Amino acid sequence: MKPTNSLERVLAVLEVFSEERLEWMPEDLMRELGYSRPTLYRYLKILKDAGFLMSTRNSGVTLGPKVVEMDYLTRRSDALVLHGVPYLKELTTAYSCTAMVLRWYGNKILCVVSESSAKKPISSYPRGRPMPLGRGAIARSIMAFLPRPRLLPLVERNLADLRSVGLGDTAEDVLKSLKKVRKAGFSVAYGEVTPGAVGIAAPIFDDRHYPIASVCVTIAGNLVTGALIDQIGAEVRRVALQISADQPRQGRKSKP
């Protein structure tokens, strides 16, 4: 995963920005990335000229306006956003909840669009905020449908989290729990991500039945009973499958 060529090294500059560190000083970037002074400044100049970065008054750098513009384009081009919204509205009309579509990418889950009918929406994960893989109904709904060789390393890497939410002590136990999710077709989580909130999620598949995203409904725990959860689960599953079916058929493989 270490950058091996100069192309990846420029992009690596953009990778260091995170919620914990939104602004960087050139000096710190040199240390963090291990680039020489002229090289780093060269990279910064290129990234600034392209609008990916901008410099702040106190000579730090932050992500720039080009990112904002590209995100706008992403909202217009993402098939899951475009096809998903009407279905999410169905769900928020039927229940007082937050409904969203989340993409799986890297080792993260990322909300790409959400709709809400709850008076006081409880989700702390708006568009673009990455969620960890180990907790919550969403991650589980996706993992449950991964082929074993792809799944196992993932489970092992996130075992601590998975254990803490009671999925099982060993990797094999976790796999068993996930098999049940697979059978049900949707997953449920009680307050794993946000206290008091119930998450109900089902996977979206690509044309090879490979899970690439998830539909999730988040609803206040005091609003739901066991029977209602099953009902919502069935609806979420239906919606996820319909969004899957809306995706264009045919095509080549893509790195998940």
Added chain:
Amino acid sequence: MKPTNSLERVLAVLEVFSEERLEWMPEDLMRELGYSRPTLYRYLKILKDAGFLMSTRNSGVTLGPKVVEMDYLTRRSDALVLHGVPYLKELTTAYSCTAMVLRWYGNKILCVVSESSAKKPISSYPRGRPMPLGRGAIARSIMAFLPRPRLLPLVERNLADLRSVGLGDTAEDVLKSLKKVRKAGFSVAYGEVTPGAVGIAAPIFDDRHYPIASVCVTIAGNLVTGALIDQIGAEVRRVALQISADQPRQGRKSKP
């Protein structure tokens, strides 16, 4: 502006995505960018692995989830967004309108945050959608405060648009009109961007009194009279100056 090194050439791939062309086929990219087949595929692989691009079923490429994640970070790190929101709320509380902060970057104006109290918001420029420089109160509020050497080429490049909204026939005439805007401290536009909507804008300055952004209020034309527009203009100007003052002092120059 033509890419001169391989670093800029990778980034140039991201530049071709636009509202008119949200998805590209590799073959078309080769033609558009003039790259050889192996080189293009190399670039695509790197950009896909980093999440900047993703491939769709029918083997086209679109902007990817990393963009979404970075935009989330931008919302959290942009000083204008962070400081601007409370002021925008002031404006939307006082009037039934849409109030926004827009950055000036490249040859474009870009909304970075907006608030609305209008029943039916009329702006067609949400976060991230670039506006042209030649029309609207926003662009004018910024141009009016640019030093002449910076301004003149800009006016000449956008003369057709500027003329069509009645700012003057020649570049010199336009400069005169802008001088009046500068004196007033804010600019007004009647239906230049959206028919029936009045735009009222004032610039945000950096610590060298250089305009870098703008505050704009958009309000339905039938809701305002001349006197009210002046009142709103004064408020918008006040807000823009306060946001300017909130910016951290000191620092080095940045390319506008």
Added chain:
DNA sequence: CATCATAATCTCATATTAAGAGATTTTGTT
């Protein structure tokens, strides 16, 4: 299921050009 057409990747010799040490200039502060 075999064949075909297209898309994506690989190989490798060569020219291109990124990289970095250190000097120099620019910028803001005292």
Added chain:
DNA sequence: AACAAAATCTCTTAATATGAGATTATGATG
């Protein structure tokens, strides 16, 4: 005006990006 810090420049060398062409995946078709 003088100083300190930040950013850029110069120039040589080693590193590596490039593309023609061959090769391998991949999905479509009969």
